[in-house]
Amino acid sequence: MSVHINAKQGDIAESILLPGDPLRAKYIAETFLENAECYNTVRGMLGFTGTYKGKRISVQGTGMGLPSISIYVNELIREYGVKNLIRVGSCGAIQKDIKVRDVILAMTSSTDSNINRNNFPGFDYAPCADFALLQKAYQTGMDNKMPIRVGNVLSADVFYRDSMEMVEKLGTYGVLAVEMETTALYTLAAKYGAHALSILTVSDHIFTGEETTAEERQTTFNDMIVMALDALIKE
Ligand SMILES: O=P(O)(O)O[C@H]1O[C@H](CO)[C@@H](O)[C@H]1O
Numbered sequence: 001m002s003v004h005i006n007a008k009q010g011d012i013a014e015s016i017l018l019p020g021d022p023l024r025a026k027y028i029a030e031t032f033l034e035n036a037e038c039y040n041t042v043r044g045m046l047g048f049t050g051t052y053k054g055k056r057i058s059v060q061g062t063g064m065g066l067p068s069i070s071i072y073v074n075e076l077i078r079e080y081g082v083k084n085l086i087r088v089g090s091c092g093a094i095q096k097d098i099k100v101r102d103v104i105l106a107m108t109s110s111t112d113s114n115i116n117r118n119n120f121p122g123f124d125y126a127p128c129a130d131f132a133l134l135q136k137a138y139q140t141g142m143d144n145k146m147p148i149r150v151g152n153v154l155s156a157d158v159f160y161r162d163s164m165e166m167v168e169k170l171g172t173y174g175v176l177a178v179e180m181e182t183t184a185l186y187t188l189a190a191k192y193g194a195h196a197l198s199i200l201t202v203s204d205h206i207f208t209g210e211e212t213t214a215e216e217r218q219t220t221f222n223d224m225i226v227m228a229l230d231a232l233i234k235e
């Protein structure tokens, strides 16, 4: 047992999906995994292990924001030996030509968080995805003719902000969408020699106000989840 996960050694698979929402973790376990068992209930941050196409896979809620996902990723890698981690999250589109329900593969991330600035004074560490996982997910998306974009996302420290000026400016520098966890995931995976990728479904558009219905979110999240599971099991 670690501080925030009450699983026994061996309860968690080497490959894991990481949704922010613990109820999305439950949904994934019940819908896509066989013989899924819950290994964590601490703080209601549910975690499950089962099998997908015969391979052992876990799914763990991470909560919202860089500090919260950092806790789970630290414990999963250091205490439970997790090696492959794919975040399956939602995001707000910044670019005009990105639509709700599109899927974004985060090749890298920008941030307004201080976590890496505090860790590398005077330097800007550039977090990046694991190329093999990125390539596998991209190939699955192409094979299934999914609307995918690959690029830079903003991992923001806040969901609500007084001004959108900086988000707009980042858009002019090619940032595709905003979410709240990828920078921490990629940085910790690099630190501990693990492999990480963020796959994000666009749930709303920051500037047009376009958003999906609950039902649409469910279906498109399913596409992203299958893409992530297939990437985890691909040799
Ligand atoms: O849908 P999830 O994975 O939680 O991701 C996004 O949604 C939350 C904000 O509503 C933040 O965690 C953001 O990154």
Ligand SMILES: O=c1cc[nH]c(=O)[nH]1
Binding pocket: 090, 091, 092, 093, 159, 178, 179, 180, 203, 204, 206
């Ligand atoms: O607008 C959004 C949508 C999802 N997640 C975010 O962080 N922002």
